[in-house]
Amino acid sequence: MKFLIDECLTADLVKVCNYFGPEASTISALGLVGQKDWEIAKFAADNDWVVVTHNSKDLRGKNYKGGYLLHEKIHPGMISLVAFNNRQLTHINMNEIMQKSLFITALEYIKTHEQYDLLNHVLEVDFDGFEVNIRLYEAPPF
Template structure:
């Protein structure tokens, strides 16, 4: 059974939508987590088996790359009004019900046009680092009209983010991955 944590950057209506469908969902501010930093929410979600739903892709990707196994991350990419958030998240719930499984180790993104992109988190080995986690370069599944420019931009964003993490680790003198 899916258990969702709705980040405060989204509408509480998403939690209500889950509950209408018989799914468990908690809205951050309603459970005393208003103002919590993203790394605290990611840790809480990991410890309590939540799938996080957010609009804040950058910070949560950085946190989720730290875990070898997690229940998944759903990102509603566009910053839109409440009604469109509910419509887009409803499509994600339909997609997840078709999977009939938790989105374990997956990043699921829905774009403004309604297309859904699912990517897995995998471990990659390199000569310089014993273990490096990153995103798979291609979507696992795509629903809706293709938008090559958006996919390319998302891939570049992830590449830049991962490169920035590597530079931060090198400059800080930390050797941990």
């Protein structure tokens, strides 16, 4: 499994990933800066990269329907890092420390659950202001 770190996240997630073992790269390192989300999704699907992102709406679809990644019949999967306070309905600052913490949680989940293949799945790691919630679901789920 290899991870493509979206440009909305810190490039330091590559170092985090390298510590745990899997291959990782950034959008920038692969020369994809400025590409549209659908182009990133196509590149990821064609080259077996699991997309790691914070703003996953365009890739997985609003309300989990119809995103660019889901247009691919077979895709390597996605990790979505989310920080949203559900009680106050406000976004939580997704700083580098938060990004690293949520990504490490995702990598530990994959290792612990032997989920070495996210084929056609999304692993969502969400900090709601009080606790971290993990959700693994098939995408498309329909």
